[in-house]
Amino acid sequence: MSEKNCWCGIKYLVIDVDGTMTDAGIYYDEHGNELKKFCTKDAAGFFAAKKAGIKILVLTGRECAATTRRMGEMKVDFLVQNCKDKVSYLETFLREQGVSWEELGYLGDDLNDLAGMRRSGFSGCPVDACEEVKAQADYISTVKGGYGAVRDIISALLKKRGEWDRIIEELYGAGT
Numbered sequence: 001m002s003e004k005n006c007w008c009g010i011k012y013l014v015i016d017v018d019g020t021m022t023d024a025g026i027y028y029d030e031h032g033n034e035l036k037k038f039c040t041k042d043a044a045g046f047f048a049a050k051k052a053g054i055k056i057l058v059l060t061g062r063e064c065a066a067t068t069r070r071m072g073e074m075k076v077d078f079l080v081q082n083c084k085d086k087v088s089y090l091e092t093f094l095r096e097q098g099v100s101w102e103e104l105g106y107l108g109d110d111l112n113d114l115a116g117m118r119r120s121g122f123s124g125c126p127v128d129a130c131e132e133v134k135a136q137a138d139y140i141s142t143v144k145g146g147y148g149a150v151r152d153i154i155s156a157l158l159k160k161r162g163e164w165d166r167i168i169e170e171l172y173g174a175g176t
Helices: 042-051 065-073 086-097 111-119 131-136 149-160 164-172
Strands: 012-015 055-059 078-080 104-107 122-125
Touching: 012 086, 042 055, 042 149, 042 164, 055 086, 065 078, 086 111, 104 111, 104 149, 111 122, 111 131, 122 131, 122 149, 149 164
Parallel strands: 012 055, 012 104, 055 078, 104 122
Antiparallel strands: none
16 A cells, blocks of 8 residues: 555644534634533544654644633643644744655645645545545544544544554554
């Protein structure tokens, strides 16, 4: 199997927040604080990717304290919020990291993710992503955003690379 077909060269994952890690809802409490619901199932995907040596960049067009808190808990390598031009940001980021677009995986759900997904070596999306994103994706999860889609996409990537079983055995004693 060639490296392109197994996505073995993916070194970084860019993961969108709203609609990918969350259900795309924006909730406000009585004090005007923005709240988000993150799926705890995604944590296994994050930790498995890190165990595989993949660095995680969470890249979102909105800024929210809940995102900052959750990504801190997930120990993401990079968190960039309030990013209005994701491709321009990624071009600079990749240059600074010495990484090519082919070494980048991109998980997103909406039109502002599409240009980055087109350039990436791997792209994945939740089942409820917009049609344009689904048409571009290498892998479409059967799970909706905010309900474990990120974990599903990462597990599909690592299974294709032949790493999933070993990694979950090492992390959780749950390999097959």
